[in-house]
Amino acid sequence: AGAAAATGRDLEPVTRDGERVGLHINAGLRADLPHLDALGADGIGLYRTEVPFMVRRSFPGVDEQARIYGHVLARAGDRPVVFRTLDVGGDKILPYWRTEDEDNPAMGRRALRLGLDRPHVLRRQVRALIRASAGRELHIMLPMVSQVWEVDRARELIDRERALARERGQPGPSAVRLGAMLEVPALCWQLPRLLERVDFIALGSNDLVQFVFAADRGNPQVTRRYDPLSPPVMKLTSQLVAETEAAGVPLSVCGEMAGNPLEAMALIGCGVRRLSMAPRAMPGVRAMLRSVDTGPLSALLRDKSDSADASLRPLLQTYASDHGI
Ligand code: PEP
Numbered sequence: 001a002g003a004a005a006a007t008g009r010d011l012e013p014v015t016r017d018g019e020r021v022g023l024h025i026n027a028g029l030r031a032d033l034p035h036l037d038a039l040g041a042d043g044i045g046l047y048r049t050e051v052p053f054m055v056r057r058s059f060p061g062v063d064e065q066a067r068i069y070g071h072v073l074a075r076a077g078d079r080p081v082v083f084r085t086l087d088v089g090g091d092k093i094l095p096y097w098r099t100e101d102e103d104n105p106a107m108g109r110r111a112l113r114l115g116l117d118r119p120h121v122l123r124r125q126v127r128a129l130i131r132a133s134a135g136r137e138l139h140i141m142l143p144m145v146s147q148v149w150e151v152d153r154a155r156e157l158i159d160r161e162r163a164l165a166r167e168r169g170q171p172g173p174s175a176v177r178l179g180a181m182l183e184v185p186a187l188c189w190q191l192p193r194l195l196e197r198v199d200f201i202a203l204g205s206n207d208l209v210q211f212v213f214a215a216d217r218g219n220p221q222v223t224r225r226y227d228p229l230s231p232p233v234m235k236l237t238s239q240l241v242a243e244t245e246a247a248g249v250p251l252s253v254c255g256e257m258a259g260n261p262l263e264a265m266a267l268i269g270c271g272v273r274r275l276s277m278a279p280r281a282m283p284g285v286r287a288m289l290r291s292v293d294t295g296p297l298s299a300l301l302r303d304k305s306d307s308a309d310a311s312l313r314p315l316l317q318t319y320a321s322d323h324g325i
């Protein structure tokens with residue numbers, strides 16, 4: 001009972017005005033998995049598959065990967081797990097995967113770009129995911145999508161692997177749900193075509209904010225100059241919520257913003273209803289949610305969407321303390 005009280009895991013993540021917010025964890029290590037039960041999470045909103053690759057000295061084979069993913073699915077039970085395909089390059093390097101040097105790795109041939117250009121690794125990963133999720137739904141999420149055709153190419157690759165599994169008489173997943181991460185600004189202006197092709201969208205605020213402000217996420221000298229709690233980011237997020245909602249495609253936010261109570265509060269004000277965060281962040285976010293009223297908060301953000309303030313943080317901080325959040 002003490003543990004439940006500390007994490008609030010038995011308290012529904014519902015706002016004061018009755019909006020249910022999905023609370024998912026970001027995971028990658030085996031040690032993350034017990035948090036699902038301990039925190040009463042709704043599922044794994046982002047499973048970073050590069051993490052098990054990064055802690056090994058060479059590529060895990062298909063069998064080994066299938067074992068890793070199978071273990072994650074077993075621990076999750078009937079909660080959904082969103083597997084993100086390898087997001088390497090940029091700040092995540094696999095020493096045993098030789099790639100060319102780049103002046104600008106964050107904007108280089110990383111993530112899905114590498115996956116499609118050198119598909120051997122992605123193909124084997126998809127094969128392992130299909131094998132591990134026999135008889136259940138498989139959620140696959142693509143990192144750093146910049147153009148709609150990349151989703152089509154990834155789907156073709158997945159379909160080919162499903163067909164191969166069928167030919168071999170292997171039981172496959174009951175369904176495959178394919179999602180795209182929204183991290184590259186250009187994707188924001190391709191939504192009508194994108195939303196026809198995907199089952200869900202995850203806004204990766206770490207990368208999206210970095211590219212919106214052209215400010216390296218790993219360089220505090222520049223990240224301190226820009227606040228994600230700024231009119232441009234709030235306006236963009238509200239627009240993405242409206243467009244995805246109109247298309248009936250669920251949107252979640254899985255960058256660090258989702259795990260910071262004040263920033264998560266702002267996301268709720270923009271209309272976001274699904275968050276995925278580092279496990280340690282969930283108790284604080286859950287407590288925030290239960291004391292927030294979405295109506296006045298959304299009105300405040302709408303009102304400030306064209307404000308000249310570089311940061312809405314002081315305003316939101318005042319709002320939070322005035323409302324007992
Ligand atoms: C993001 O960019 O917000 C994200 C969740 O992906 P990562 O932090 O792993 O790049």
Ligand code: MG
Binds near residue numbers: 183204207
């Ligand atoms: Mg990212």
